[in-house]
Amino acid sequence: MWSLLDEPWLPVSLVDQVRSTDGDGRDGGPGGRAVGVRELLLDAHRFRDFEVDIPTQKPAIFRQLLLPLVVDALGFVRDGAEWAERFARGAFSGAERERLEGYFDAYGDRFDLFSASAPFAQVAGLRTNKGETKTSALLVATVATGNNVPLFSSRTDADPLPLTPAEAARWLLHAHCWDTGAIKTGAADDPQAKGGKVLGNPVGPLGRLGVVLPRGRTVYETLLLNIPYGRVKLKGDRPQWRQHEGSTEVAADPVAGTVRWSTREAAGPLELWTWQARRIRLFPEPGADGDPYVTRVVLAAGDRLLRVPRDHETHTAWFEESETSYAKRRGKDAEVERVRPLRHQVGRAAWRGLNALLAVDRSFDPTRAKTHQHGYYTSDLLAQLSAVRQLHQTPAANYPLQLELTAIAYNAKPGAIDDLFFDEIPLPLAALDRDGTPRGALLGAVEQAEQLSKAVNLLAADLRRAAGSDALPRGAWQYPGETLLHALDPLVRRLLVELRRIGSDAEQALALLAAWEERAAREAWKVAEQLLSNAAAPGLFLGRAVTAGETSRVYRLSTAESGFRRALADILWQRAERIAEQRRASREAEESDPPSDSPSDSDPESNPGSNPDSNPGPDSNPGPETNLTEGPAR
Known part of the structure:
Protein backbone atom coordinates (compact mmCIF):
# COMPACT_ATOMS: atom_id res chain seq x y z
CA MET A 1 0.00 0.00 0.00
CA TRP A 2 1.28 3.45 -0.94
CA SER A 3 -1.04 5.89 0.85
CA LEU A 4 -1.07 9.59 0.08
CA LEU A 5 -2.07 10.12 3.71
CA ASP A 6 1.08 8.69 5.23
CA GLU A 7 3.80 8.43 2.59
CA PRO A 8 6.10 11.49 2.41
CA TRP A 9 5.35 12.95 -1.03
CA LEU A 10 4.98 16.71 -0.40
CA PRO A 11 8.24 18.59 0.36
CA VAL A 12 7.43 21.30 2.90
CA SER A 13 8.91 24.53 4.23
CA LEU A 14 8.54 25.27 7.93
CA VAL A 15 7.19 28.37 9.63
CA ASP A 16 10.38 28.91 11.61
CA GLN A 17 12.60 28.93 8.50
CA VAL A 18 14.62 32.08 7.87
CA ARG A 19 12.66 34.39 5.60
CA SER A 20 14.10 36.22 2.64
CA THR A 21 14.85 39.92 3.03
CA ASP A 22 13.05 41.15 -0.07
CA GLY A 23 9.88 41.87 1.86
CA ASP A 24 7.61 39.48 -0.04
CA GLY A 25 7.12 37.04 2.85
CA ARG A 26 8.58 33.98 1.12
CA ASP A 27 10.94 31.50 2.68
CA GLY A 28 14.64 31.68 2.10
CA GLY A 29 14.74 28.18 0.60
CA PRO A 30 12.94 24.84 0.19
CA GLY A 31 12.13 22.65 3.13
CA GLY A 32 14.36 19.81 4.21
CA ARG A 33 11.78 17.00 4.32
CA ALA A 34 8.54 15.71 2.85
CA VAL A 35 5.28 14.80 4.59
CA GLY A 36 2.05 13.01 3.83
CA VAL A 37 -1.40 14.57 3.81
CA ARG A 38 -2.16 13.45 7.39
CA GLU A 39 0.77 15.35 8.89
CA LEU A 40 0.38 18.28 6.51
CA LEU A 41 -3.21 18.90 7.61
CA LEU A 42 -3.02 18.06 11.30
CA ASP A 43 0.04 20.31 11.70
CA ALA A 44 -0.93 22.79 8.99
CA HIS A 45 -0.02 25.71 11.26
CA ARG A 46 3.62 24.52 11.38
CA PHE A 47 4.17 24.55 7.62
CA ARG A 48 4.50 27.67 5.52
CA ASP A 49 4.00 25.97 2.16
CA PHE A 50 4.83 22.85 0.17
CA GLU A 51 7.11 22.61 -2.84
CA VAL A 52 5.97 21.47 -6.31
CA ASP A 53 7.63 20.55 -9.59
CA ILE A 54 5.97 23.37 -11.54
CA PRO A 55 3.62 26.12 -10.26
CA THR A 56 0.49 24.66 -11.88
CA GLN A 57 0.75 21.62 -9.59
CA LYS A 58 -0.10 23.64 -6.49
CA PRO A 59 -3.72 24.56 -7.34
CA ALA A 60 -4.20 20.99 -8.57
CA ILE A 61 -3.09 19.53 -5.21
CA PHE A 62 -5.21 21.98 -3.25
CA ARG A 63 -8.33 21.38 -5.33
CA GLN A 64 -8.01 17.66 -6.03
CA LEU A 65 -7.08 16.71 -2.47
CA LEU A 66 -6.54 19.19 0.39
CA LEU A 67 -9.57 21.50 0.13
CA PRO A 68 -12.22 18.83 -0.51
CA LEU A 69 -10.77 16.62 2.22
CA VAL A 70 -10.98 19.40 4.82
CA VAL A 71 -14.46 20.50 3.77
CA ASP A 72 -15.80 16.94 3.55
CA ALA A 73 -14.46 16.18 7.01
CA LEU A 74 -15.30 19.46 8.77
CA GLY A 75 -17.97 21.06 6.58
CA PHE A 76 -18.01 24.58 5.19
CA VAL A 77 -17.37 27.50 7.50
CA ARG A 78 -20.76 28.74 8.66
CA ASP A 79 -20.32 32.53 8.23
CA GLY A 80 -17.86 35.38 8.30
CA ALA A 81 -17.74 35.52 12.10
CA GLU A 82 -16.77 31.86 12.35
CA TRP A 83 -14.24 32.29 9.55
CA ALA A 84 -12.62 35.21 11.39
CA GLU A 85 -12.54 33.22 14.64
CA ARG A 86 -10.89 30.23 12.96
CA PHE A 87 -8.41 32.46 11.17
CA ALA A 88 -7.44 34.28 14.36
CA ARG A 89 -6.96 30.91 16.11
CA GLY A 90 -4.30 30.01 13.56
CA ALA A 91 -4.63 26.21 13.80
CA PHE A 92 -7.20 23.42 13.79
CA SER A 93 -8.83 23.01 17.19
CA GLY A 94 -8.62 19.77 19.16
CA ALA A 95 -12.13 18.80 18.07
CA GLU A 96 -11.34 19.52 14.43
CA ARG A 97 -8.17 17.44 14.61
CA GLU A 98 -10.20 14.54 16.03
CA ARG A 99 -12.71 14.79 13.20
CA LEU A 100 -9.89 14.84 10.64
CA GLU A 101 -8.34 11.77 12.27
CA GLY A 102 -11.70 10.03 12.16
CA TYR A 103 -12.05 10.88 8.48
CA PHE A 104 -8.59 9.48 7.76
CA ASP A 105 -9.50 6.27 9.55
CA ALA A 106 -12.85 5.95 7.76
CA TYR A 107 -11.59 6.60 4.24
CA GLY A 108 -7.90 5.81 4.49
CA ASP A 109 -8.11 2.95 2.01
CA ARG A 110 -9.39 5.39 -0.67
CA PHE A 111 -6.00 7.16 -0.81
CA ASP A 112 -3.88 4.18 -1.88
CA LEU A 113 -2.11 5.18 -5.09
CA PHE A 114 -1.57 1.58 -6.27
CA SER A 115 -4.66 -0.18 -4.90
CA ALA A 116 -5.72 -3.13 -7.05
CA SER A 117 -9.44 -2.42 -6.59
CA ALA A 118 -9.72 1.38 -6.15
CA PRO A 119 -6.48 3.29 -6.83
CA PHE A 120 -6.68 6.96 -5.90
CA ALA A 121 -7.96 9.19 -8.74
CA GLN A 122 -7.70 6.28 -11.17
CA VAL A 123 -9.73 3.47 -12.69
CA ALA A 124 -8.76 -0.04 -11.64
CA GLY A 125 -8.20 -2.33 -14.60
CA LEU A 126 -8.32 0.50 -17.13
CA ARG A 127 -7.02 -0.77 -20.46
CA THR A 128 -7.26 -0.19 -24.20
CA ASN A 129 -8.73 -2.68 -26.65
CA LYS A 130 -5.21 -3.76 -27.64
CA GLY A 131 -3.79 -3.66 -24.13
CA GLU A 132 -1.41 -0.82 -25.03
CA THR A 133 0.21 1.55 -22.55
CA LYS A 134 2.18 4.75 -23.03
CA THR A 135 5.19 6.23 -21.36
CA SER A 136 4.66 8.14 -18.12
CA ALA A 137 5.83 11.27 -19.97
CA LEU A 138 2.19 11.57 -21.04
CA LEU A 139 1.44 12.88 -17.53
CA VAL A 140 4.35 15.30 -17.33
CA ALA A 141 3.45 18.65 -18.86
CA THR A 142 7.09 19.77 -19.15
CA VAL A 143 8.26 16.75 -21.17
CA ALA A 144 7.85 16.44 -24.94
CA THR A 145 5.73 13.48 -26.02
CA GLY A 146 3.94 12.31 -29.16
CA ASN A 147 3.36 15.15 -31.63
CA ASN A 148 4.31 17.70 -28.98
CA VAL A 149 8.07 17.31 -29.57
CA PRO A 150 10.21 20.44 -29.92
CA LEU A 151 13.02 20.58 -32.45
CA PHE A 152 15.83 20.16 -29.93
CA SER A 153 14.20 17.66 -27.56
CA SER A 154 16.64 15.05 -26.31
CA ARG A 155 14.07 12.29 -25.80
CA THR A 156 11.45 10.35 -27.73
CA ASP A 157 8.42 8.28 -26.78
CA ALA A 158 10.65 5.21 -26.71
CA ASP A 159 12.69 6.62 -23.83
CA PRO A 160 11.44 5.55 -20.38
CA LEU A 161 10.67 8.24 -17.83
CA PRO A 162 10.56 6.56 -14.42
CA LEU A 163 8.56 8.55 -11.87
CA THR A 164 8.76 7.97 -8.15
CA PRO A 165 5.37 7.46 -6.50
CA ALA A 166 5.58 10.99 -5.09
CA GLU A 167 6.23 12.45 -8.55
CA ALA A 168 3.55 10.27 -10.11
CA ALA A 169 1.00 11.42 -7.52
CA ARG A 170 1.69 15.09 -8.18
CA TRP A 171 1.52 14.68 -11.96
CA LEU A 172 -1.62 12.52 -11.68
CA LEU A 173 -3.50 15.34 -9.96
CA HIS A 174 -2.04 17.83 -12.43
CA ALA A 175 -3.37 15.83 -15.38
CA HIS A 176 -6.92 15.88 -14.02
CA CYS A 177 -6.77 19.68 -13.84
CA TRP A 178 -4.61 20.78 -16.78
CA ASP A 179 -4.35 17.96 -19.35
CA THR A 180 -4.42 18.90 -23.03
CA GLY A 181 -7.56 18.36 -25.08
CA ALA A 182 -8.45 17.06 -28.56
CA ILE A 183 -7.94 13.30 -29.21
CA LYS A 184 -7.62 10.88 -26.30
CA THR A 185 -7.18 7.14 -26.10
CA GLY A 186 -10.42 5.21 -26.04
CA ALA A 187 -10.68 2.78 -23.15
CA ALA A 188 -11.99 -0.74 -23.60
CA ASP A 189 -15.68 -1.00 -22.72
CA ASP A 190 -16.18 2.73 -23.34
CA PRO A 191 -19.29 2.90 -25.57
CA GLN A 192 -18.40 6.44 -26.69
CA ALA A 193 -15.00 5.46 -28.10
CA LYS A 194 -14.78 4.99 -31.85
CA GLY A 195 -11.82 3.33 -33.49
CA GLY A 196 -9.93 3.27 -30.21
CA LYS A 197 -10.18 7.04 -29.84
CA VAL A 198 -12.40 9.69 -28.27
CA LEU A 199 -12.53 13.02 -30.13
CA GLY A 200 -13.41 16.53 -29.00
CA ASN A 201 -12.03 16.35 -25.47
CA PRO A 202 -11.77 19.74 -23.76
CA VAL A 203 -8.71 20.70 -21.76
CA GLY A 204 -8.72 20.08 -18.02
CA PRO A 205 -11.09 22.31 -16.00
CA LEU A 206 -8.33 24.63 -14.74
CA GLY A 207 -7.14 25.11 -18.32
CA ARG A 208 -10.27 27.17 -18.92
CA LEU A 209 -9.54 29.58 -16.07
CA GLY A 210 -7.08 32.22 -14.98
CA VAL A 211 -6.44 30.61 -11.60
CA VAL A 212 -6.09 32.93 -8.59
CA LEU A 213 -4.89 31.16 -5.43
CA PRO A 214 -4.62 33.26 -2.24
CA ARG A 215 -1.73 32.16 -0.02
CA GLY A 216 -1.21 32.97 3.65
CA ARG A 217 1.63 32.66 6.15
CA THR A 218 0.91 28.98 6.83
CA VAL A 219 -0.78 26.07 5.11
CA TYR A 220 -3.61 26.40 7.64
CA GLU A 221 -4.22 30.03 6.68
CA THR A 222 -3.97 29.18 2.98
CA LEU A 223 -6.64 26.50 3.43
CA LEU A 224 -9.02 28.98 5.08
CA LEU A 225 -8.30 31.63 2.47
CA ASN A 226 -9.37 29.14 -0.23
CA ILE A 227 -12.54 27.78 1.40
CA PRO A 228 -15.73 29.79 0.78
CA TYR A 229 -17.91 30.35 3.83
CA GLY A 230 -21.68 30.55 4.16
CA ARG A 231 -22.36 27.49 2.00
CA VAL A 232 -24.04 24.17 2.66
CA LYS A 233 -23.25 20.79 1.17
CA LEU A 234 -25.48 20.12 -1.79
CA LYS A 235 -27.15 16.81 -2.49
CA GLY A 236 -24.85 14.50 -4.40
CA ASP A 237 -21.84 16.79 -3.94
CA ARG A 238 -18.97 14.53 -2.89
CA PRO A 239 -15.24 14.35 -3.57
CA GLN A 240 -14.25 11.80 -6.23
CA TRP A 241 -13.14 9.18 -3.69
CA ARG A 242 -16.71 9.02 -2.34
CA GLN A 243 -18.71 9.41 -5.55
CA HIS A 244 -19.52 5.74 -5.86
CA GLU A 245 -21.51 5.91 -2.60
CA GLY A 246 -25.21 5.70 -3.34
CA SER A 247 -24.68 4.75 -6.99
CA THR A 248 -26.93 1.76 -7.62
CA GLU A 249 -26.41 1.27 -11.35
CA VAL A 250 -22.77 1.81 -12.23
CA ALA A 251 -23.33 0.78 -15.85
CA ALA A 252 -25.92 3.52 -16.36
CA ASP A 253 -24.53 6.07 -13.89
CA PRO A 254 -21.02 7.18 -14.85
CA VAL A 255 -18.99 8.07 -11.77
CA ALA A 256 -15.33 8.50 -10.93
CA GLY A 257 -13.50 5.20 -10.76
CA THR A 258 -15.39 3.69 -13.69
CA VAL A 259 -14.63 3.58 -17.41
CA ARG A 260 -17.81 5.36 -18.38
CA TRP A 261 -17.84 9.14 -18.51
CA SER A 262 -20.42 11.83 -19.21
CA THR A 263 -20.90 15.51 -20.01
CA ARG A 264 -22.71 17.20 -17.16
CA GLU A 265 -22.65 20.03 -14.64
CA ALA A 266 -20.84 19.73 -11.33
CA ALA A 267 -23.09 18.93 -8.37
CA GLY A 268 -21.19 21.38 -6.15
CA PRO A 269 -17.76 22.61 -5.10
CA LEU A 270 -16.52 19.22 -3.85
CA GLU A 271 -17.21 17.49 -7.15
CA LEU A 272 -15.87 20.46 -9.08
CA TRP A 273 -12.60 20.53 -7.13
CA THR A 274 -12.06 16.80 -7.67
CA TRP A 275 -13.39 16.69 -11.22
CA GLN A 276 -12.09 13.58 -12.99
CA ALA A 277 -11.39 15.05 -16.42
CA ARG A 278 -9.48 11.92 -17.46
CA ARG A 279 -9.61 8.20 -16.80
CA ILE A 280 -6.07 7.23 -15.76
CA ARG A 281 -4.22 4.15 -14.58
CA LEU A 282 -0.62 4.08 -13.31
CA PHE A 283 1.52 0.99 -13.79
CA PRO A 284 4.18 0.70 -11.06
CA GLU A 285 7.26 -1.47 -11.55
CA PRO A 286 10.05 -2.30 -9.09
CA GLY A 287 13.24 -0.35 -9.70
CA ALA A 288 16.83 -1.44 -9.22
CA ASP A 289 16.67 -0.22 -5.62
CA GLY A 290 13.50 -2.22 -4.94
CA ASP A 291 11.26 0.86 -4.74
CA PRO A 292 8.30 1.19 -7.12
CA TYR A 293 8.51 3.48 -10.15
CA VAL A 294 5.81 4.48 -12.63
CA THR A 295 7.01 4.11 -16.20
CA ARG A 296 3.80 3.31 -18.12
CA VAL A 297 0.28 4.76 -17.98
CA VAL A 298 -3.09 4.63 -19.67
CA LEU A 299 -4.72 8.05 -20.06
CA ALA A 300 -8.20 8.03 -21.57
CA ALA A 301 -11.14 10.42 -21.94
CA GLY A 302 -12.95 11.47 -18.78
CA ASP A 303 -15.85 13.60 -17.60
CA ARG A 304 -16.59 16.86 -19.38
CA LEU A 305 -17.93 19.98 -17.69
CA LEU A 306 -21.03 21.26 -19.43
CA ARG A 307 -20.01 24.78 -18.40
CA VAL A 308 -17.79 26.53 -15.89
CA PRO A 309 -20.19 26.86 -12.92
CA ARG A 310 -20.26 30.50 -11.79
CA ASP A 311 -21.93 29.58 -8.50
CA HIS A 312 -19.28 27.00 -7.50
CA GLU A 313 -16.02 28.17 -9.09
CA THR A 314 -14.09 30.39 -6.67
CA HIS A 315 -10.53 30.40 -8.07
CA THR A 316 -10.93 32.83 -10.95
CA ALA A 317 -12.05 36.38 -11.72
CA TRP A 318 -14.87 36.88 -14.20
CA PHE A 319 -15.91 39.09 -17.07
CA GLU A 320 -19.54 39.85 -17.88
CA GLU A 321 -20.20 40.91 -21.44
CA SER A 322 -22.58 43.78 -22.07
CA GLU A 323 -26.10 42.89 -23.14
CA THR A 324 -25.65 44.61 -26.50
CA SER A 325 -22.39 42.85 -27.31
CA TYR A 326 -23.71 39.50 -26.16
CA ALA A 327 -26.91 39.85 -28.20
CA LYS A 328 -24.84 40.38 -31.36
CA ARG A 329 -22.74 37.29 -30.72
CA ARG A 330 -25.39 35.00 -29.29
CA GLY A 331 -26.73 33.97 -32.65
CA LYS A 332 -23.27 33.09 -33.96
CA ASP A 333 -21.98 31.16 -30.95
CA ALA A 334 -24.65 30.09 -28.51
CA GLU A 335 -22.13 28.03 -26.49
CA VAL A 336 -20.31 31.09 -25.16
CA GLU A 337 -21.62 32.27 -21.80
CA ARG A 338 -22.22 35.93 -21.13
CA VAL A 339 -20.35 35.68 -17.82
CA ARG A 340 -17.12 33.79 -18.39
CA PRO A 341 -13.82 33.22 -16.57
CA LEU A 342 -11.12 35.80 -17.03
CA ARG A 343 -7.96 34.25 -18.47
CA HIS A 344 -4.40 35.35 -17.72
CA GLN A 345 -2.37 36.55 -20.69
CA VAL A 346 1.00 34.88 -21.10
CA GLY A 347 3.80 37.45 -21.03
CA ARG A 348 1.68 40.02 -19.18
CA ALA A 349 2.51 40.83 -15.56
CA ALA A 350 -0.24 39.93 -13.10
CA TRP A 351 -0.41 43.43 -11.61
CA ARG A 352 -1.70 44.71 -14.94
CA GLY A 353 -4.94 42.86 -14.17
CA LEU A 354 -5.46 44.34 -10.70
CA ASN A 355 -8.50 46.27 -11.91
CA ALA A 356 -10.29 42.92 -12.19
CA LEU A 357 -8.86 41.39 -9.00
CA LEU A 358 -9.89 44.45 -6.98
CA ALA A 359 -13.42 44.65 -8.43
CA VAL A 360 -14.90 43.73 -5.04
CA ASP A 361 -17.67 46.28 -5.40
CA ARG A 362 -19.02 44.21 -8.28
CA SER A 363 -18.72 40.75 -6.71
CA PHE A 364 -21.22 38.42 -8.34
CA ASP A 365 -24.41 37.49 -6.52
CA PRO A 366 -26.18 34.57 -8.28
CA THR A 367 -29.43 35.33 -6.45
CA ARG A 368 -29.85 38.69 -8.18
CA ALA A 369 -30.25 39.54 -11.84
CA LYS A 370 -27.29 41.42 -13.30
CA THR A 371 -28.52 41.87 -16.85
CA HIS A 372 -28.02 45.64 -16.69
CA GLN A 373 -24.37 45.44 -15.64
CA HIS A 374 -21.20 44.37 -17.36
CA GLY A 375 -17.51 44.39 -16.59
CA TYR A 376 -15.20 42.58 -14.19
CA TYR A 377 -15.97 40.59 -11.06
CA THR A 378 -13.25 39.54 -8.67
CA SER A 379 -13.02 35.96 -7.41
CA ASP A 380 -15.46 34.95 -4.67
CA LEU A 381 -12.52 34.29 -2.33
CA LEU A 382 -11.24 37.87 -2.57
CA ALA A 383 -14.78 39.23 -2.32
CA GLN A 384 -15.42 37.29 0.91
CA LEU A 385 -12.04 38.40 2.28
CA SER A 386 -13.07 42.01 1.67
CA ALA A 387 -16.39 41.43 3.42
CA VAL A 388 -14.94 39.69 6.49
CA ARG A 389 -12.37 42.45 6.91
CA GLN A 390 -15.03 45.14 6.90
CA LEU A 391 -17.17 43.31 9.47
CA HIS A 392 -14.55 41.67 11.68
CA GLN A 393 -11.24 43.47 10.91
CA THR A 394 -9.57 40.10 10.31
CA PRO A 395 -6.95 39.68 8.92
CA ALA A 396 -5.13 42.91 9.79
CA ALA A 397 -4.59 45.49 7.05
CA ASN A 398 -0.85 44.75 6.94
CA TYR A 399 -1.35 40.97 6.62
CA PRO A 400 1.20 39.55 4.08
CA LEU A 401 -1.26 38.07 1.60
CA GLN A 402 0.20 36.62 -1.59
CA LEU A 403 -1.73 35.85 -4.78
CA GLU A 404 -0.42 33.03 -6.93
CA LEU A 405 -1.75 33.24 -10.49
CA THR A 406 -1.40 30.31 -12.87
CA ALA A 407 -2.62 29.41 -16.34
CA ILE A 408 -1.66 27.28 -19.33
CA ALA A 409 -1.84 28.44 -22.94
CA TYR A 410 -2.72 25.64 -25.36
CA ASN A 411 -2.40 25.61 -29.12
CA ALA A 412 -5.41 25.91 -31.40
CA LYS A 413 -6.15 22.16 -31.44
CA PRO A 414 -5.75 22.25 -28.26
CA GLY A 415 -3.62 19.10 -28.19
CA ALA A 416 -0.37 20.66 -27.02
CA ILE A 417 0.86 23.20 -24.48
CA ASP A 418 2.27 26.42 -25.93
CA ASP A 419 3.26 28.18 -22.73
CA LEU A 420 2.75 28.33 -18.99
CA PHE A 421 1.80 31.41 -16.98
CA PHE A 422 2.83 31.95 -13.38
CA ASP A 423 3.10 35.14 -11.38
CA GLU A 424 2.97 35.98 -7.71
CA ILE A 425 2.06 39.38 -6.32
CA PRO A 426 1.78 40.73 -2.77
CA LEU A 427 -1.73 42.12 -2.34
CA PRO A 428 -2.40 44.87 0.23
CA LEU A 429 -5.61 43.95 2.02
CA ALA A 430 -6.42 47.65 2.35
CA ALA A 431 -6.78 47.66 -1.44
CA LEU A 432 -9.86 45.45 -1.01
CA ASP A 433 -11.63 48.27 0.83
CA ARG A 434 -13.92 49.82 -1.76
CA ASP A 435 -13.43 53.44 -0.67
CA GLY A 436 -9.93 53.24 0.77
CA SER A 592 11.00 88.88 -2.98
CA ASP A 593 14.81 88.60 -2.54
CA PRO A 594 16.21 92.19 -2.20
CA PRO A 595 19.14 93.15 -4.49
CA SER A 596 22.57 92.94 -2.91
CA ASP A 597 24.57 96.15 -2.22
CA SER A 598 27.89 94.36 -2.64
CA PRO A 599 29.99 96.22 -5.20
CA SER A 600 31.39 92.96 -6.47
CA ASP A 601 27.89 92.01 -7.62
CA SER A 602 26.62 95.42 -8.79
CA ASP A 603 29.70 96.85 -10.47
CA PRO A 604 30.83 95.06 -13.62
CA GLU A 605 34.25 96.53 -13.31
CA SER A 606 34.74 94.99 -9.89
CA ASN A 607 33.95 91.56 -11.40
CA PRO A 608 35.68 91.32 -14.77
CA GLY A 609 34.37 87.84 -15.41
CA SER A 610 30.74 88.87 -15.24
CA ASN A 611 28.56 90.03 -18.11
CA PRO A 612 25.40 91.97 -17.29
CA ASP A 613 23.88 91.10 -20.66
CA SER A 614 24.38 87.37 -20.31
CA ASN A 615 21.23 85.24 -19.99
CA PRO A 616 21.22 81.49 -19.31
CA GLY A 617 19.84 79.61 -22.28
CA PRO A 618 17.26 76.84 -22.21
CA ASP A 619 20.00 74.22 -21.98
CA SER A 620 21.45 75.62 -18.76
CA ASN A 621 21.45 73.17 -15.91
CA PRO A 622 19.06 74.31 -13.17
CA GLY A 623 20.10 71.47 -10.88
CA PRO A 624 20.15 67.71 -10.83
CA GLU A 625 16.72 67.30 -9.25
CA THR A 626 15.07 69.50 -11.88
CA ASN A 627 16.67 67.53 -14.67
CA LEU A 628 15.44 64.33 -13.06
CA THR A 629 11.83 65.41 -12.83
CA GLU A 630 11.59 67.34 -16.05
CA GLY A 631 13.35 64.99 -18.40
CA PRO A 632 16.09 65.89 -20.86
CA ALA A 633 15.85 69.30 -22.50
CA ARG A 634 16.37 69.46 -26.23
Missing part, protein backbone atom coordinates in the same frame (compact mmCIF):
# COMPACT_ATOMS: atom_id res chain seq x y z
CA THR A 437 -7.08 55.49 -0.34
CA PRO A 438 -4.65 52.54 -0.86
CA ARG A 439 -7.03 50.99 -3.37
CA GLY A 440 -7.31 54.22 -5.34
CA ALA A 441 -3.55 54.76 -5.20
CA LEU A 442 -2.84 51.25 -6.45
CA LEU A 443 -5.38 51.30 -9.28
CA GLY A 444 -4.19 54.77 -10.22
CA ALA A 445 -0.58 53.60 -10.43
CA VAL A 446 -1.53 50.63 -12.62
CA GLU A 447 -3.52 52.87 -14.96
CA GLN A 448 -0.64 55.35 -15.09
CA ALA A 449 1.76 52.57 -16.08
CA GLU A 450 -0.51 51.56 -18.96
CA GLN A 451 -0.93 55.17 -20.10
CA LEU A 452 2.83 55.80 -19.93
CA SER A 453 3.34 52.76 -22.13
CA LYS A 454 0.89 54.19 -24.69
CA ALA A 455 2.58 57.61 -24.53
CA VAL A 456 5.97 56.06 -25.30
CA ASN A 457 4.45 54.08 -28.17
CA LEU A 458 2.88 57.25 -29.56
CA LEU A 459 6.25 59.03 -29.34
CA ALA A 460 7.88 56.20 -31.29
CA ALA A 461 5.09 56.28 -33.89
CA ASP A 462 5.44 60.05 -34.39
CA LEU A 463 9.21 59.74 -34.80
CA ARG A 464 8.79 56.96 -37.36
CA ARG A 465 6.34 59.10 -39.36
CA ALA A 466 8.72 62.06 -39.20
CA ALA A 467 11.46 59.82 -40.66
CA GLY A 468 9.22 58.68 -43.51
CA SER A 469 8.11 55.30 -42.13
CA ASP A 470 4.76 54.00 -40.99
CA ALA A 471 3.88 53.35 -37.35
CA LEU A 472 4.44 49.82 -36.06
CA PRO A 473 1.50 47.48 -36.64
CA ARG A 474 -0.77 46.71 -33.71
CA GLY A 475 0.73 44.15 -31.33
CA ALA A 476 4.26 44.30 -32.74
CA TRP A 477 6.86 42.98 -30.34
CA GLN A 478 9.12 45.98 -31.01
CA TYR A 479 6.77 48.33 -29.17
CA PRO A 480 8.91 50.44 -26.82
CA GLY A 481 5.97 50.60 -24.42
CA GLU A 482 6.67 46.97 -23.52
CA THR A 483 10.23 47.95 -22.64
CA LEU A 484 8.86 50.61 -20.30
CA LEU A 485 6.39 48.22 -18.68
CA HIS A 486 9.25 45.82 -18.05
CA ALA A 487 11.18 48.63 -16.35
CA LEU A 488 8.11 49.63 -14.30
CA ASP A 489 7.45 46.06 -13.13
CA PRO A 490 9.78 46.13 -10.08
CA LEU A 491 8.50 49.59 -9.18
CA VAL A 492 4.87 48.42 -9.09
CA ARG A 493 5.80 45.37 -7.02
CA ARG A 494 7.71 47.63 -4.64
CA LEU A 495 4.61 49.82 -4.35
CA LEU A 496 2.49 46.73 -3.59
CA VAL A 497 4.81 45.67 -0.77
CA GLU A 498 4.96 49.19 0.66
CA LEU A 499 1.18 49.62 0.53
CA ARG A 500 0.78 46.29 2.29
CA ARG A 501 3.22 47.40 4.99
CA ILE A 502 1.40 50.66 5.82
CA GLY A 503 -2.05 49.09 5.99
CA SER A 504 -4.91 51.61 5.75
CA ASP A 505 -2.86 54.77 6.39
CA ALA A 506 -4.21 57.20 3.75
CA GLU A 507 -1.51 59.83 4.26
CA GLN A 508 1.31 57.36 3.76
CA ALA A 509 -0.48 55.91 0.73
CA LEU A 510 -0.50 59.31 -0.94
CA ALA A 511 3.20 59.76 -0.12
CA LEU A 512 3.96 56.38 -1.69
CA LEU A 513 1.99 57.35 -4.78
CA ALA A 514 4.02 60.58 -5.08
CA ALA A 515 7.26 58.57 -4.87
CA TRP A 516 5.92 56.13 -7.48
CA GLU A 517 5.19 58.98 -9.89
CA GLU A 518 8.76 60.27 -9.64
CA ARG A 519 10.21 56.82 -10.28
CA ALA A 520 7.78 56.16 -13.12
CA ALA A 521 8.66 59.48 -14.78
CA ARG A 522 12.36 58.68 -14.50
CA GLU A 523 11.91 55.31 -16.25
CA ALA A 524 9.63 56.83 -18.91
CA TRP A 525 12.25 59.45 -19.74
CA LYS A 526 14.95 56.79 -20.00
CA VAL A 527 13.00 55.04 -22.76
CA ALA A 528 11.94 58.30 -24.38
CA GLU A 529 15.51 59.65 -24.40
CA GLN A 530 16.72 56.52 -26.15
CA LEU A 531 14.06 56.96 -28.83
CA LEU A 532 14.88 60.65 -29.26
CA SER A 533 18.62 59.98 -29.43
CA ASN A 534 18.16 57.31 -32.08
CA ALA A 535 16.01 59.70 -34.11
CA ALA A 536 18.61 62.46 -34.48
CA ALA A 537 18.75 62.38 -38.30
CA PRO A 538 18.70 65.90 -39.85
CA GLY A 539 15.47 65.25 -41.70
CA LEU A 540 13.56 64.76 -38.45
CA PHE A 541 14.11 68.40 -37.45
CA LEU A 542 12.34 69.61 -40.59
CA GLY A 543 9.77 66.85 -40.41
CA ARG A 544 7.41 65.33 -42.98
CA ALA A 545 3.87 66.25 -43.92
CA VAL A 546 1.37 63.39 -43.88
CA THR A 547 -1.98 63.84 -45.60
CA ALA A 548 -4.99 61.74 -44.69
CA GLY A 549 -8.10 62.71 -46.60
CA GLU A 550 -8.54 66.47 -46.42
CA THR A 551 -6.30 66.94 -43.38
CA SER A 552 -2.56 67.31 -43.35
CA ARG A 553 -0.18 67.13 -40.40
CA VAL A 554 3.55 67.76 -40.13
CA TYR A 555 5.49 65.26 -38.00
CA ARG A 556 8.86 66.43 -36.71
CA LEU A 557 11.18 65.76 -33.80
CA SER A 558 10.21 68.83 -31.78
CA THR A 559 6.45 68.21 -32.00
CA ALA A 560 6.91 64.55 -31.08
CA GLU A 561 8.90 65.48 -27.98
CA SER A 562 6.53 68.26 -26.91
CA GLY A 563 3.59 65.90 -27.34
CA PHE A 564 5.30 63.36 -25.09
CA ARG A 565 5.95 66.05 -22.47
CA ARG A 566 2.27 67.03 -22.49
CA ALA A 567 1.21 63.39 -22.22
CA LEU A 568 3.59 62.86 -19.30
CA ALA A 569 2.14 65.89 -17.51
CA ASP A 570 -1.43 64.69 -18.14
CA ILE A 571 -0.74 61.14 -16.92
CA LEU A 572 1.37 62.07 -13.88
CA TRP A 573 -0.75 65.12 -13.15
CA GLN A 574 -0.05 65.22 -9.43
CA ARG A 575 3.67 65.26 -10.15
CA ALA A 576 3.11 68.01 -12.74
CA GLU A 577 1.23 70.08 -10.15
CA ARG A 578 4.05 69.62 -7.64
CA ILE A 579 6.62 70.78 -10.20
CA ALA A 580 4.47 73.81 -11.12
CA GLU A 581 4.08 74.68 -7.44
CA GLN A 582 7.83 74.42 -6.91
CA ARG A 583 8.40 76.74 -9.87
CA ARG A 584 5.92 79.30 -8.54
CA ALA A 585 7.54 79.19 -5.12
CA SER A 586 10.97 79.60 -6.68
CA ARG A 587 9.88 82.61 -8.74
CA GLU A 588 8.21 84.25 -5.76
CA ALA A 589 11.35 83.73 -3.71
CA GLU A 590 13.48 85.35 -6.42
CA GLU A 591 11.13 88.31 -6.72
